[in-house]
Amino acid sequence: MKLEASDKVAVPQKRPYIKKGFYHARLAEIRPKKNESKYGKKIVLIFDILDQRYQKNGKFLQLATEVYSEYKQEDNSYRTAITPNSNITQVFMALGWKFSNQGLDTNDFIGAEAEVLVEDYEYDYTDPATNKTEKTKASTINDVNPWEDEQPGVVEEKIEG
Amino acid sequence: MDQQIIFKLINLDTLNVTKEEKADIHGVLIKLSYEINPSTSDLNIKNNIKVIEEIEKFLLTVQEKHKADFKKAIEFFRYYKSTNILHRSIPEDNGIEDPFLQSVIAKNTQNSIIKVSEPLNYEQVKNLARLVFEDTQNKPLIFTISNKHRIEGKVIGEIEQRKIKLPVAWKAEISPKEDSDKKTYVAYIFGQKIPKRTKIIDEISGEFYLYRFLSKDTKEYVLISTEKLNLDDYTVHGLSIEVEDTKIIGDAYRLLNKFPVFFVHTANSHICTLTNHKELFAKCDEIKLTGNKLYEYLQSHKTAEGIKILEHPRWFLKFIAAFLFHKKKGITSAYPMHLLWIADRGTGKSSFLEALHQKSGESQEIVAGSSSTLKYLIPSFKEQNRPEMGALAKASRLVIVDEFFRILRLNINEKEDECGRMNDLLEHKDRQAGSGQGRIRTSMTARLMATTNPIAGTNNIVSLVDKFDDSFLSRFLIYYQTDDHVKFIHQKMKEDTLITKEWIEVNDFLSIQDYLQSFDSQYKRERLVKLCDKFVPFLSETVRGLYEARYLHHLECLLDGIVKVRCLSTRDSNFTAIEEDYQEAEFVWSIIIKSWFKQTIDELLKDQKIPLEMRSKFIPEEGIYILRTLANLGFKATPTALKEKCRLEMHQTRLHFNLSLLVQGGFIIEKNDLLYHYEWAEVEKI
Numbered sequence: 001m002k003l004e005a006s007d008k009v010a011v012p013q014k015r016p017y018i019k020k021g022f023y024h025a026r027l028a029e030i031r032p033k034k035n036e037s038k039y040g041k042k043i044v045l046i047f048d049i050l051d052q053r054y055q056k057n058g059k060f061l062q063l064a065t066e067v068y069s070e071y072k073q074e075d076n077s078y079r080t081a082i083t084p085n086s087n088i089t090q091v092f093m094a095l096g097w098k099f100s101n102q103g104l105d106t107n108d109f110i111g112a113e114a115e116v117l118v119e120d121y122e123y124d125y126t127d128p129a130t131n132k133t134e135k136t137k138a139s140t141i142n143d144v145n146p147w148e149d150e151q152p153g154v155v156e157e158k159i160e161g
Numbered sequence: 162m163d164q165q166i167i168f169k170l171i172n173l174d175t176l177n178v179t180k181e182e183k184a185d186i187h188g189v190l191i192k193l194s195y196e197i198n199p200s201t202s203d204l205n206i207k208n209n210i211k212v213i214e215e216i217e218k219f220l221l222t223v224q225e226k227h228k229a230d231f232k233k234a235i236e237f238f239r240y241y242k243s244t245n246i247l248h249r250s251i252p253e254d255n256g257i258e259d260p261f262l263q264s265v266i267a268k269n270t271q272n273s274i275i276k277v278s279e280p281l282n283y284e285q286v287k288n289l290a291r292l293v294f295e296d297t298q299n300k301p302l303i304f305t306i307s308n309k310h311r312i313e314g315k316v317i318g319e320i321e322q323r324k325i326k327l328p329v330a331w332k333a334e335i336s337p338k339e340d341s342d343k344k345t346y347v348a349y350i351f352g353q354k355i356p357k358r359t360k361i362i363d364e365i366s367g368e369f370y371l372y373r374f375l376s377k378d379t380k381e382y383v384l385i386s387t388e389k390l391n392l393d394d395y396t397v398h399g400l401s402i403e404v405e406d407t408k409i410i411g412d413a414y415r416l417l418n419k420f421p422v423f424f425v426h427t428a429n430s431h432i433c434t435l436t437n438h439k440e441l442f443a444k445c446d447e448i449k450l451t452g453n454k455l456y457e458y459l460q461s462h463k464t465a466e467g468i469k470i471l472e473h474p475r476w477f478l479k480f481i482a483a484f485l486f487h488k489k490k491g492i493t494s495a496y497p498m499h500l501l502w503i504a505d506r507g508t509g510k511s512s513f514l515e516a517l518h519q520k521s522g523e524s525q526e527i528v529a530g531s532s533s534t535l536k537y538l539i540p541s542f543k544e545q546n547r548p549e550m551g552a553l554a555k556a557s558r559l560v561i562v563d564e565f566f567r568i569l570r571l572n573i574n575e576k577e578d579e580c581g582r583m584n585d586l587l588e589h590k591d592r593q594a595g596s597g598q599g600r601i602r603t604s605m606t607a608r609l610m611a612t613t614n615p616i617a618g619t620n621n622i623v624s625l626v627d628k629f630d631d632s633f634l635s636r637f638l639i640y641y642q643t644d645d646h647v648k649f650i651h652q653k654m655k656e657d658t659l660i661t662k663e664w665i666e667v668n669d670f671l672s673i674q675d676y677l678q679s680f681d682s683q684y685k686r687e688r689l690v691k692l693c694d695k696f697v698p699f700l701s702e703t704v705r706g707l708y709e710a711r712y713l714h715h716l717e718c719l720l721d722g723i724v725k726v727r728c729l730s731t732r733d734s735n736f737t738a739i740e741e742d743y744q745e746a747e748f749v750w751s752i753i754i755k756s757w758f759k760q761t762i763d764e765l766l767k768d769q770k771i772p773l774e775m776r777s778k779f780i781p782e783e784g785i786y787i788l789r790t791l792a793n794l795g796f797k798a799t800p801t802a803l804k805e806k807c808r809l810e811m812h813q814t815r816l817h818f819n820l821s822l823l824v825q826g827g828f829i830i831e832k833n834d835l836l837y838h839y840e841w842a843e844v845e846k847i
Binding site for chain 2: 077095096097098102103105107108109110111112113
């Protein structure tokens with residue numbers, strides 16, 4: 001069987017990094033996390049950061065956040081994480097959901113807007129050109145709050161030092 | 162009104178004052194009345210009223226000081242202020258620009274009907290015809306269809322099925338009585354009154370299609386078009402001419418009135434303003450549409466106090482969205498799934514209909530079944546009048562009927578005759594209807610949402626099929642509101658009404674709806690056939706006929722709508738059914754079919770002839786809860802342990818009833834003082 005060959009190789013990409021602060025964002029996609037986490041199953045919420053400064057080729061920069069959707073129980077079965085005080089409930093309530101025992105269809109919130117708190121974290125990045133590994137900053141979403149149209153666009157935190 | 166009128170009314174000569182004082186008064190009056198304008202506009206009249214109030218105040222002081230009498234003027238002011246103008250007839254400009262006139266003369270040496278892009282009004286069209294006629298040697302007749310007016314609405318019917326010849330301009334010979342040799346020739350155009358003593362010596366006719374058109378502001382027009390139009394929604398540009406008509410208002414009295422006739426310059430169908438998926442999603446982003454927002458919108462009702470949400474279960478809202486978004490389907494003629502929602506009073510039907518009506522863009526109100534007859538829905542032919550189209554054909558997208566069964570006036574002997582009259586319309590077929598009084602070609606473009614109370618023994622599907630012709634019923638997807646749905650509504654009625662600020666402009670919603678209705682989503686039909694067949698064993702012979710006639714069609718429409726709702730929410734441009742959509746369709750379908758057996762569901766669950774897997778779809782919510790609890794307890798438990806766990810969620814009587822139902826149906830197996838879940842029992846071969 002003849003297989004096609006390609007000289008293209010996967011290039012490690014630098015993870016997106018923007019200034020810490022509150023941003024106007026829109027939920028673009030929801031995916032289940034492939035690997036199970038410590039306490040159960042998680043879903044990944046990918047947000048478009050609606051800030052034109054970070055727009056490239058007409059596309060908004062995307063940042064993600066993870067929340068537990070199902071908790072693992074002692075007998076290895078799962079129970080829903082959607083309870084009145086859980087993190088996933090808070091996130092979807094910020095996106096416009098009203099808690100009810102009818103269940104939650106996450107698809108219904110794609111396109112919903114929110115105010116997200118973007119924070120930094122450090123990770124090891126290996127430059128493919130020099131093969132050097134260094135500590136680099138990347139951004140992640142730490143909190144999701146309701147968006148109100150009247151609020152100011154971006155409130156950036158001042159970085160000291 | 163001008164300054165002179167004021168001075169005509171105020172006679173200063175009779176004033177017993179010195180010359181200087183008189184001059185002063187005169188001066189003040191001149192100053193005050195200087196700002197009086199001709200009463201040609203509302204603004205001028207408003208301004209004049211302010212001025213005359215000032216003058217009146219001044220005159221009253223003079224009157225008191227000098228014992229004068231300005232009664233005439235003051236009365237005049239009072240009348241001027243108290244009279245309201247309801248309608249003002251403003252003469253239209255009839256001027257024609259010379260280059261335009263010359264170009265028409267140069268191009269049209271023969272009798273012609275012409276179409277021009279200029280916004281000429283009727284006066285200008287008349288004048289143009291006269292000038293061309295008078296200024297040229299061979300005196301051609303010209304009738305111009307200009308681009309002056311714009312109307313939006315629906316072509317509701319054809320007056321004639323083919324093009325008809327319609328005279329639009331005439332050459333008339335006028336000869337005075339005293340001198341019959343002195344003849345003059347005059348051009349008259351459509352809508353002008355031709356004097357009695359004239360002799361028509363030439364005329365020009367065009368071939369036109371004639372339609373009846375209902376504008377969004379509910380004004381009816383006769384549409385005259387050279388192009389064939391569909392019975393659809395249009396924005397029409399052209400020339401509106403009012404012709405004289407009469408209305409019969411007594412046994413012998415006719416009231417003269419004006420009827421608008423509209424010559425079509427251009428007609429644009431606005432069934433769809435979005436042309437591709439990209440534009441659709443751009444529109445969704447623009448209005449920040451999410452699935453959640455869509456459902457809230459469907460159940461919200463705009464009032465003067467704000468936008469209120471009248472909550473319904475999520476599955477029901479998805480079902481309604483699917484009903485609105487699906488594309489009509491059919492082999493020979495495509496038709497949509499119509500809905501018939503049957504429920505007792507106080508279950509949220511009418512309020513939901515009102516909420517839905519606000520998003521329909523229909524000028525026609527909700528049809529009140531309790532005070533209407535069938536003739537109001539379908540074409541009818543009244544004596545000495547134009548044929549009536551009927552509410553079904555008049556609506557563009559959605560026709561809503563409340564208390565539907567009351568329209569049908571249940572009469573078992575006439576059931577087929579009565580209901581069958583709607584069948585062709587409900588299938589969106591182009592048909593000609595007629596009687597001795599006239600005929601009309603008409604077609605329905607809207608989908609019907611009907612609600613009704615289960616009157617006269619129609620509270621289950623068997624008695625319903627017994628009462629009505631099943632070919633008529635099969636055109637509807639029938640939903641008997643479930644107990645869970647009713648409970649949900651009653652619960653929400655007790656809670657505080659939710660108020661929202663979220664709203665979608667009706668035009669935006671309709672453009673999304675129109676676009677989604679314009680294409681088919683992709684799905685595996687064989688999977689739907691299987692799903693449809695799954696429910697056949699539950700149906701008795703009488704109901705099976707109804708189900709097998711058109712319910713596969715309805716299921717296809719439902720799935721098409723469900724795929725579109727998901728793709729719209731998730732911005733999925735594939736519009737292809739995924740596993741989730743089939744499951745969602747099955748879920749909604751089972752609720753609807755389950756609702757048919759409200760009264761007989763217990764019998765059905767116990768019927769061992771039907772496979773257990775199929776019967777499991779009919780287990781009530783409380784039964785499902787018991788089974789789930791048993792599964793959580795390890796698929797087997799002692800009766801006490803199971804009851805102990807379930808008691809927190811339901812009353813003891815309900816618990817016993819449901820438990821016994823599950824045991825009798827074979828969903829729970831009793832053995833050795835233990836209760837086994839049927840799925841576990843199957844595996845362990847108990």
